Amino acid sequence: MPQAGKAPKPHRGTGAGDPVVYFPACGGRIFGANTPDEATLPEVIIELLVRAGYDPRLPEGFDKLCCGQMLASKGMAEEAEQMADSVTAALLRAADDGQGGHYPVIMDASTCSVRMQKHLAGRLTVLDFHEFAHDALLPRLVVTRKRGPIALHINCSVRRVASDSKLRRLIAACAEEIVEPAGVTCCGFAGDRGFVVPELNVHALRKVHEALPANCCEGVSTNRTCEIGLTAETSRPYRSIAYLLEECSRTETMGAC
Numbered sequence: 001m002p003q004a005g006k007a008p009k010p011h012r013g014t015g016a017g018d019p020v021v022y023f024p025a026c027g028g029r030i031f032g033a034n035t036p037d038e039a040t041l042p043e044v045i046i047e048l049l050v051r052a053g054y055d056p057r058l059p060e061g062f063d064k065l066c067c068g069q070m071l072a073s074k075g076m077a078e079e080a081e082q083m084a085d086s087v088t089a090a091l092l093r094a095a096d097d098g099q100g101g102h103y104p105v106i107m108d109a110s111t112c113s114v115r116m117q118k119h120l121a122g123r124l125t126v127l128d129f130h131e132f133a134h135d136a137l138l139p140r141l142v143v144t145r146k147r148g149p150i151a152l153h154i155n156c157s158v159r160r161v162a163s164d165s166k167l168r169r170l171i172a173a174c175a176e177e178i179v180e181p182a183g184v185t186c187c188g189f190a191g192d193r194g195f196v197v198p199e200l201n202v203h204a205l206r207k208v209h210e211a212l213p214a215n216c217c218e219g220v221s222t223n224r225t226c227e228i229g230l231t232a233e234t235s236r237p238y239r240s241i242a243y244l245l246e247e248c249s250r251t252e253t254m255g256a257c
Contacts, residue, residue: 017053020054021094022056024062042108044243052136052140065086067084067115068083092123106127110223130167130241143245143249144248145173145248152167152220153227155221156186187205189228217237218238226238
């Protein structure tokens, strides 16, 4: 199991840099890093945004908000819709640029990003972190590729909206050698289902072991609970691709990867 999550500190923007709204999803707030000495996902993403010249701002009351995906997956459609409406209102307020337009919004869990993209279609631009990183962060960062090999898991939500090409290009910019196990699609963790029915995770990832070489010591994905399931089954630490990008875009004084 990962470390317990830490509540991200409110970040209202400093006026230095290009404004962007960041909504940390529940998964990264509840479940912390893999080890005690690692930064949390929100900490890593805020560091990356600032490093690339952005001015991140978190919606007011974000720590009490949820997109409702966890309820929708359990058949509680009405309650899930109410939760999504609350997030919508908070994002619209936070993203208002005061001139009739909106700042871009990024989220750090693919499942939640896809849900809110549908909910806010035509009103706000909502990007999953890997999409924003590919489009907006890579051009502003100096990236030194890591030797690897590094495993890549493309989760169900990314596949469903066909944003996997950007994810592959993003990791290719960060790693010299990438392993994408054949025959592995859904990790089987299914949100929180893998906690109570771990057999789903074990069966879904039954082909991953033979596909990962012995010298592959880490993996990346874009959903915290998927990463938890992958870590448990492969005995290799899986983290958000944000960690890899942060590591590989450090300056010499920070300590490159």
